[in-house]
Amino acid sequence: xxxxxxxxxxxxxxxxxxxxxxxxxxxxxxxxxxxxxxxxxxxxxxxxxxxxxxxxxxxxxxxxxxxxxxxxxxxxxxxxxxxxxxxxxxxxxxxxxxxxxxxxxxxxxxxxxxxxxxxxxxxxxxxxxxxxxxxxxxxxxxxxxxxxxxxxxxxxxxxxxxxxxxxxxxxxxxxxxxxxxxxxxxx
Amino acid sequence: xxxxxxxxxxxxxxxxxxxxxxxxxxxxxxxxxxxxxxxxxxxxxxxxxxxxxxxxxxxxxxxxxxxxxxxxxxxxxxxxxxxxxxxxxxxxxxxxxxxxxxxxxxxxxxxxxxxxxxxxxxxxxxxxxxxxxxxxxxxxxxxxxxxxxxxxxxxxxxxxxxxxxxxxxxxxxxxxxxxxxxxxxxxxxxxxxxxxxxxxxxxxxxxxxxxxxxxxxxxxxxxxxxxxxxxxxxxxxxxxxxxxxxxxxxxxxxxxxxxxxxxxxxxxxxxxxxxxxxxxxxxxxxxxxxxxxxxxxxxxxxxxxxxxxxxxxxxxxxxxxxxxxxxxxxxxxxxxxxxxxxxxxxxxxxxxxxxxxxxxxxxxxxxxxxxxxxxxxxxxxxxxxxxxxxxxxxxxxxxxxxxxxxxxxxxxxxxxxxxxxxxxxxxxxxxxxxxxxxxxxxxxxxxxxxxxxxxxxxxxxxxxxxxxxxxxxxxxxxxxxxxxxxxxxxxxxxxxxxxxxxxxxxxxxxxxxxxxxxxxxxxxxxxxxxxxxxxxxxxxxxxxxxxxxxxxxxxxxxxxxxxxxxxxxxxxxx
Ligand code: SF4
Ligand code: SF4
Ligand code: SF4
Numbered sequence: 001x002x003x004x005x006x007x008x009x010x011x012x013x014x015x016x017x018x019x020x021x022x023x024x025x026x027x028x029x030x031x032x033x034x035x036x037x038x039x040x041x042x043x044x045x046x047x048x049x050x051x052x053x054x055x056x057x058x059x060x061x062x063x064x065x066x067x068x069x070x071x072x073x074x075x076x077x078x079x080x081x082x083x084x085x086x087x088x089x090x091x092x093x094x095x096x097x098x099x100x101x102x103x104x105x106x107x108x109x110x111x112x113x114x115x116x117x118x119x120x121x122x123x124x125x126x127x128x129x130x131x132x133x134x135x136x137x138x139x140x141x142x143x144x145x146x147x148x149x150x151x152x153x154x155x156x157x158x159x160x161x162x163x164x165x166x167x168x169x170x171x172x173x174x175x176x177x178x179x180x181x182x183x184x185x186x187x
Numbered sequence: 188x189x190x191x192x193x194x195x196x197x198x199x200x201x202x203x204x205x206x207x208x209x210x211x212x213x214x215x216x217x218x219x220x221x222x223x224x225x226x227x228x229x230x231x232x233x234x235x236x237x238x239x240x241x242x243x244x245x246x247x248x249x250x251x252x253x254x255x256x257x258x259x260x261x262x263x264x265x266x267x268x269x270x271x272x273x274x275x276x277x278x279x280x281x282x283x284x285x286x287x288x289x290x291x292x293x294x295x296x297x298x299x300x301x302x303x304x305x306x307x308x309x310x311x312x313x314x315x316x317x318x319x320x321x322x323x324x325x326x327x328x329x330x331x332x333x334x335x336x337x338x339x340x341x342x343x344x345x346x347x348x349x350x351x352x353x354x355x356x357x358x359x360x361x362x363x364x365x366x367x368x369x370x371x372x373x374x375x376x377x378x379x380x381x382x383x384x385x386x387x388x389x390x391x392x393x394x395x396x397x398x399x400x401x402x403x404x405x406x407x408x409x410x411x412x413x414x415x416x417x418x419x420x421x422x423x424x425x426x427x428x429x430x431x432x433x434x435x436x437x438x439x440x441x442x443x444x445x446x447x448x449x450x451x452x453x454x455x456x457x458x459x460x461x462x463x464x465x466x467x468x469x470x471x472x473x474x475x476x477x478x479x480x481x482x483x484x485x486x487x488x489x490x491x492x493x494x495x496x497x498x499x500x501x502x503x504x505x506x507x508x509x510x511x512x513x514x515x516x517x518x519x520x521x522x523x524x525x526x527x528x529x530x531x532x533x534x535x536x537x538x539x540x541x542x543x544x545x546x547x548x549x550x551x552x553x554x555x556x557x558x559x560x561x562x563x564x565x566x567x568x569x570x571x572x573x574x575x576x577x578x579x580x581x582x583x584x585x586x587x588x589x590x591x592x593x594x595x596x597x598x599x600x601x602x603x604x605x606x607x608x609x610x611x612x613x614x615x616x617x618x619x620x621x622x623x624x625x626x627x628x629x630x631x632x633x634x635x636x637x638x639x640x641x642x643x644x645x646x647x648x649x650x651x652x653x654x655x656x657x658x659x660x661x662x663x664x665x666x667x668x669x670x671x672x673x674x675x676x677x678x679x680x681x682x683x684x685x686x687x688x689x690x691x692x693x694x695x696x697x698x699x700x701x702x703x704x705x706x707x708x709x710x711x712x713x714x715x716x717x718x719x720x721x722x723x724x725x726x727x728x729x730x731x732x733x734x735x736x737x738x739x740x741x742x743x744x745x746x747x748x749x750x751x752x753x754x755x756x757x758x759x760x761x
Pocket of ligand 1 (some may be wrong): 004090104105121122125126127137141142143144145146147148149
């Protein structure tokens with residue numbers, strides 16, 4: 001009898017504690033989606049088949065393949081695989097190819113008729129302009145998503161390599177200078 | 188003479204210094220064309236302020252800094268701006284930067300300078316002259332001297348770095364012997380401008396003549412200095428290492444020498460400061476040690492900045508297949524493009540006989556690298572993680588503390604070019620970090636845009652509703668109007684309108700009748716769409732129709748829900 005009472009008491013206490021914790025420490029939103037979203041490149045290009053990176057993060061959280069993001073490429077796939085504890089597949093080429101060079105949109109301004117169609121297409125407000133006035137792309141804000149190219153009626157938007165430091169050459173793993181070639185030998 | 192402390196790690200390679208330090212510095216013939224990188228130091232941007240075709244004199248300013256850490260460049264010769272175009276830098280063929288070509292006209296004309304005696308210059312004037320002379324650290328790192336000084340407000344102690352610990356290089360040695368006056372001027376400038384109380388020279392015990400020359404010059408200039416002679420060991424001349432040797436203090440992880448009240452400047456930098464402040468001459472040349480086993484006349488040479496390495500080809504021994512290294516044998520990089528120019532960081536050009544490179548062998552975990560590392564890192568672990576690009580582990584093992592001294596490279600029995608793995612890994616990590624910042628920024632902009640579009644949509648809906656209500660109220664008011672007598676028309680009319688307004692604001696937007704009709708319409712639409720779906724051929728079309736069907740379903744549900752709520756309201760009244 002006493003045992004039963006004790007058990008009852010314990011379960012009640014734990015129940016209350018857990019119930020309280022559930023209310024008090026509730027996590028807003030879906031943390032997995034947030035974590036996945038943090039790993040996606042935020043290009044917002046929609047090549048994965050979703051209207052932006054976050055929707056794709058949501059889709060991944062509910063089981064979609066993780067290899068549909070070409071701008072992120074293999075590094076992104078690897079880190080998502082790491083996060084979810086699954087094997088990293090290679091990029092699904094159906095959605096596009098991974099590129100070494102980061103591109104940004106460039107408007108050939110003399111041909112711009114000021115239609116504002118590209119402004120409406122740009123997911124990150126990287127295009128500046130107004131109706132019947134010349135438009136231009138703010139390079140530092142452009143994610144290179146390509147979405148503004150098609151809507152342009154005069155085909156004056158081109159994707160060119162970014163010049164704002166995104167493509168600066170980096171040191172590569174050794175092809176430089178072997179130790180023995182330096183003309184000093186160790187003792 | 189002060190007591191010298193010790194540092195961990197370090198190596199004792201053959202110094203090979205006597206090859207090049209036997210005679211005083213000479214001048215090379217000025218080449219026909221110089222190429223001046225627009226962004227000196229390459230990392231921080233400046234922009235050209237001359238155009239193709241402009242004629243320039245020696246000391247004419249060519250570029251204006253855009254970034255606070257950038258420095259200006261000045262023309263080393265008189266001549267014409269022949270081109271401004273993208274060219275490769277010394278060690279990365281893929282990397283192109285904007286450069287200005289100056290064609291030498293041979294007239295050797297200079298712009299008027301305004302030399303002033305040190306006594307007549309105020310501290311602020313001194314700093315101003317330093318900041319417009321485009322001085323970068325001449326020890327090899329190339330950081331903007333002006334910024335280094337500006338970041339050292341609380342400093343009381345100047346350490347003059349004359350250690351030059353890297354094998355083969357003797358530029359600082361020769362500078363101290365032959366140009367100690369300029370160095371002393373630089374020391375006096377800094378001491379005056381920054382109100383220093385303590386000045387120490389640090390040098391290695393293998394440069395007795397330089398040491399003597401400096402002592403004599405200090406006595407002549409009446410400068411009270413302390414003298415620290417450290418035993419020859421590589422890399423004693425590295426900033427953190429020398430501070431520890433001379434003061435016994437360690438510069439903690441993530442801290443700067445300024446946090447210990449110390450400013451360290453290389454002797455070359457100080458000489459440049461002396462000339463810039465007193466003679467009003469910006470940096471347009473530097474002393475370069477040209478040496479190596481395949482070098483014809485090893486020695487030290489004043490080379491105008493922008494001299495293409497090609498113009499120095501005569502220094503290579505005839506017939507020898509040589510390879511060129513910019514910098515010393517420990518920290519230098521292979522010259523991949525000999526059209527690339529000499530810059531302020533080029534302290535040495537090493538010309539070595541080309542040897543067949545042995546390939547790197549696996550790490551045998553001998554831990555020789557650990558013992559040699561002056562920063563007490565774990566080079567073999569860093570190598571491991573650099574190869575697998577493991578960001579967290581690299582950071583945990585303090586990759587960014589590595590000073591790229593190459594001591595580990597030197598001792599590694601497996602001939603592994605460790606430092607290059609670290610350089611690549613550092614670049615990789617920095618790029619990853621800036622990608623993260625960039626995508627965070629894009630995410631914010633995307634979300635803000637979404638929120639804005641949402642808000643605009645809501646506002647549109649609200650406006651539409653308001654218009655509709657206003658129209659209905661008007662209609663109701665008209666009706667009431669025609670019912671009432673003419674005498675109390677205005678009053679009653681207003682009242683009725685107000686009541687009607689109040690009513691409509693409560694009343695459902697659509698009548699039950701209309702809603703029922705809408706539902707049946709939508710249902711018909713749905714059937715039609717389902718038919719279309721069955722007929723549709725390709726997936727794309729199907730997906731589109733699918734979306735439309737979903738939409739219709741939602742509309743039907745909404746209409747039905749509204750209908751139900753109207754029914755609920757009407758029941759009690761009935
Ligand atoms: S400017 Fe064009 S390519 Fe750049 S983010 Fe906007 S829509 Fe994409
Ligand atoms: S290069 Fe880096 S890891 Fe190697 S010894 Fe020097 S500080 Fe240590
Ligand atoms: S010195 Fe070379 S072989 Fe020895 S532990 Fe270090 S990396 Fe490995």
